[in-house]
Amino acid sequence: MKSLFRISALSVAMSLSGLASATAETLRVGTEGAYAPFNSVSQDGAIEGFDVDIGNAICAVMEVECEWSVHDWGGIIPALNANKFDFMVASMAITPARQKAVIFTDPYYYNAMRFVKLKDVELDDAKPETLKGLTIGAQQGAVSAKVLDDWFADSDIKLFPKLGEALMDLESGRIDLVLASQFAIGDWMNDGVDCCEFVGESFLMDGTVGAGIAFRKDDAELQARVNKALKTIMDNGTYDEIRKKYFEFDIMSKPGYVSELFNQ
Missing domain, CATH: 3.40.190.10 (Periplasmic binding protein-like II)
Incomplete structure (x- = not known):
């Protein structure tokens, strides 16, 4: 209920x-x-x-x-x-x-999207060609999931029922990046999270x-x-x-x- x-x-x-x-x-x-x-x-x-x-x-x-x-x-x-x-x-x-x-x-x-990555993952940018072969998390049903499906065919996409679950997998090192609202990610990182950092520019889905x-x-x-x-x-x-x-x-x-x- x-x-x-x-x-x-x-x-x-x-x-x-x-x-x-x-x-x-x-x-x-x-x-x-x-x-x-x-x-x-x-x-x-x-x-x-x-x-x-x-x-x-x-x-x-x-x-x-x-x-x-x-x-x-x-x-x-x-x-x-x-x-x-x-x-x-x-x-x-x-x-x-x-x-x-x-x-x-x-x-x-x-609500612009932006990638967040593990600090141990060496990346200077976040584009389809630079994220090839990496595992990216997103929330099921979110616009970020559609962006990944449309633009990141060469990456391994993992979807989660809730954004918090994707961020937990990122923090534990089970995935390499997450694509989500830059505001939600920023709030998560401001809560004492030290594993990760933004990479690439923010953007909206077409x-x-x-x-x-x-x-x-x-x-x-x-x-x-x-x-x-x-x-x-x-x-x-x-x-x-x-x-x-x-x-x-x-x-x-x-x-x-x-x-x-x-x-x-």
Whole structure:
């Protein structure tokens, strides 16, 4: 049974507007809960992270209560479409393939990928020709897995249900590199990890237009409401206050695409 957590944004809404309703609308928000610093579950069972703070700020503007739940990444779109929750704030990259299954808000950040390698692996760059024969890990269902499949046919690709499992195999020396979000990898390395280092440039998968909040295709009205609230928190400074809690740098700058990097 999936873990279910209730996180109320109503108190935040009261402080912002001075208004509250005893019968506030409740919206169910899904996330993965295994992708720090964006979304994770703390030791005391609380869902936390950048995605959660953004979702709660949006709910505060909308003056609704947020009910959060966590879901395995591989089944998170089917869970949304099966009405397990109302919308998803889970750092999901907006891609043409995913847009066939769900609809998205405008991007709320650009989650560039980057390779991380064992320090013992001698590499000055990370391109298909330099990674030939090496073992590269990625998370199943992530855009990084598709990039590896499309561009790194001469490498040994190993996919993992969760990013943390790939990073554990990297730290133990069972694989040579991992391709994932540069932010998630940076958060992992900042937690006292000394085995590994970034290699190569950061990039987006072709066709990706940033990370967005996802909805069922028949929920365009809710999508518009959330998109409006997202714009509000970006305009009033709330978004930047949240961003500064997690990142010291701009996360809305768009990196280059993988084809631009590897076709040089």
